[in-house]
Amino acid sequence: MNPRPSSASKRAPSSSRAPSSRAQRSPASAKPSRAAAASAPGVDREAVAKALAALAAMEGEVLDDLCGLARIPSVSARPVPDAAVRASAEATAVLMRKAGLHDVELLEVEGAHPYVLGHRVEDPALPTLLLYAHHDVQPEGDPARWTSPPYEPTRRGDRIYGRGIVDDKAGILVHLAAIASWVRAAGRLPVNVHFVVEGEEEIGSEHLAEFLTRYRAKMPADCIVLTDTGNLERGLPSLTTRLRGLVKVEVALRGYDHALHSGFWGGPVPDPVMGMARMLASLTHPDGSIAVKGCVAGARKPTARERAGLASLPYSAKALRADAGAVKGLKLHDATGADVYAAQWYEPALAITALEASPVAGSSNQIVPSARARIGVRIVPGQDPKAVQRALVAHLKANVPWGLELTIKSMTAGPAWSTDTGDPAFAAAHRALAAGYGTRSIEIGAGGSIPFVGPFAKALGGVPALLVGLEDPACNAHAENESLYLPDFHASCRSAVHLYAELGAVLRPAARG
Ligand SMILES: [Zn+2]
Numbered sequence: 001m002n003p004r005p006s007s008a009s010k011r012a013p014s015s016s017r018a019p020s021s022r023a024q025r026s027p028a029s030a031k032p033s034r035a036a037a038a039s040a041p042g043v044d045r046e047a048v049a050k051a052l053a054a055l056a057a058m059e060g061e062v063l064d065d066l067c068g069l070a071r072i073p074s075v076s077a078r079p080v081p082d083a084a085v086r087a088s089a090e091a092t093a094v095l096m097r098k099a100g101l102h103d104v105e106l107l108e109v110e111g112a113h114p115y116v117l118g119h120r121v122e123d124p125a126l127p128t129l130l131l132y133a134h135h136d137v138q139p140e141g142d143p144a145r146w147t148s149p150p151y152e153p154t155r156r157g158d159r160i161y162g163r164g165i166v167d168d169k170a171g172i173l174v175h176l177a178a179i180a181s182w183v184r185a186a187g188r189l190p191v192n193v194h195f196v197v198e199g200e201e202e203i204g205s206e207h208l209a210e211f212l213t214r215y216r217a218k219m220p221a222d223c224i225v226l227t228d229t230g231n232l233e234r235g236l237p238s239l240t241t242r243l244r245g246l247v248k249v250e251v252a253l254r255g256y257d258h259a260l261h262s263g264f265w266g267g268p269v270p271d272p273v274m275g276m277a278r279m280l281a282s283l284t285h286p287d288g289s290i291a292v293k294g295c296v297a298g299a300r301k302p303t304a305r306e307r308a309g310l311a312s313l314p315y316s317a318k319a320l321r322a323d324a325g326a327v328k329g330l331k332l333h334d335a336t337g338a339d340v341y342a343a344q345w346y347e348p349a350l351a352i353t354a355l356e357a358s359p360v361a362g363s364s365n366q367i368v369p370s371a372r373a374r375i376g377v378r379i380v381p382g383q384d385p386k387a388v389q390r391a392l393v394a395h396l397k398a399n400v401p402w403g404l405e406l407t408i409k410s411m412t413a414g415p416a417w418s419t420d421t422g423d424p425a426f427a428a429a430h431r432a433l434a435a436g437y438g439t440r441s442i443e444i445g446a447g448g449s450i451p452f453v454g455p456f457a458k459a460l461g462g463v464p465a466l467l468v469g470l471e472d473p474a475c476n477a478h479a480e481n482e483s484l485y486l487p488d489f490h491a492s493c494r495s496a497v498h499l500y501a502e503l504g505a506v507l508r509p510a511a512r513g
Helices: 045-057 059-070 083-099 165-186 208-218 272-281 304-311 317-324 337-345 385-398 424-437 453-459 486-506
Strands: 102-107 115-120 128-134 154-156 159-161 192-198 223-230 238-243 245-254 349-356 370-379 405-414 442-446 465-471 483-485
Touching: 045 059, 045 165, 045 486, 059 083, 059 159, 059 165, 083 102, 083 115, 083 165, 083 192, 102 208, 115 208, 128 165, 165 192, 165 223, 165 465, 165 483, 165 486, 208 453, 223 238, 223 453, 223 486, 238 424, 245 272, 245 385, 272 349, 272 370, 304 337, 337 442, 370 385, 385 405, 424 465, 424 486, 453 465, 465 486, 483 486
Parallel strands: 128 192, 128 223, 223 465, 238 442
Antiparallel strands: 102 115, 115 192, 154 159, 159 483, 238 465, 245 370, 245 405, 349 370
């Protein structure tokens, strides 16, 4: 494998590392406690028990299907059409049919990787759920940094390692496992479902608006359930009620049409790479906070009540450092748990997500003619993505040193999202999570983005959107050595079985033609 074991491999399997006080709690696979399992009137508890038994019996089969899907390198950053992304869509369709979904089809939009859609309408009088996950994955990064090959799912301890295993192929299997459990145990679901699996989430869902216009009518629903977020900690089921949006631009600075001998030219002529470094440095203050006014405008601080909620969440700086793989002595920008969660969920954040000029390996003593970078700003509810993008572009234009030539490409401008949790669907979700994990669930924010949520909930008439997930702090989603924590995967499958029953009992189906 890799010549030098990366920090991940040196670590013992995650369950032994005590990231924070809560980790000492009983593992998630503990049996559901009595109080946590109380369900809504109208839930057929016997049918739920049978479906859970069917789920337990198919555990090995579900993991095989998950690993099969994770072997397909469905990297959506590659240009359309891409054989692997299409193969992943087709493999998802096969698994949907096997689970018991009908009229399964690939949905195409010009220039987009394929979506997959399957249905199971038991009875129009029942409530209908729109389930969501995505089958595309992030690029694997540096293969040398992986302990085992990214597209050969490998079990180590209570985790399976592989690209896309948790983000988001496990999100697909959670629902297929729950659907198959109900179908095998009861021959039907307690709700109707439409299951849409996207193929371009990891590149910002660029064709979502078009997809919505063309295909929305195929998936009317009373509630959306998205499985593409995370838990605050292993074994602590978390419902995500706010997401950040993402504004992205690509910049290039050019000085010359060829490299210059740094000895002969150095001094009188500007260095484009130094220019890029200075321009990028102007984006933040020395304390790391954003220095571009327009990029923080509209961000609302958490209320006192929200802040108290953040302060009550489990937090350990030691665990955060360990999960981040932070170097010794690294200075975090925020001290307390409440500050950290507020910074991740209520404040915008700016990052340089790519930077290139000239690789160190093989470099010579020259003034490099140009440099390129990508800048991403995670924005929060209350902020206008287009306004933030305009402010960022204006700032960059105003901070070009030494007359270098600036080129800017405006990319994604996706809004943030948040929801209030008054609808009975949220209480139903909490009951289902508590029953599946055997412990009470909490509400959290997430610093990441899922472009699908806002537009779809709106298009479906403002129906409740339930964001549940599998990612844990050590899952390395988007990085090398991505992994899935198995006890939480199984708990999530159980929760999904409960969720269909709970929502079936509390949702009132909207009148449909
Ligand atoms: Zn994802």
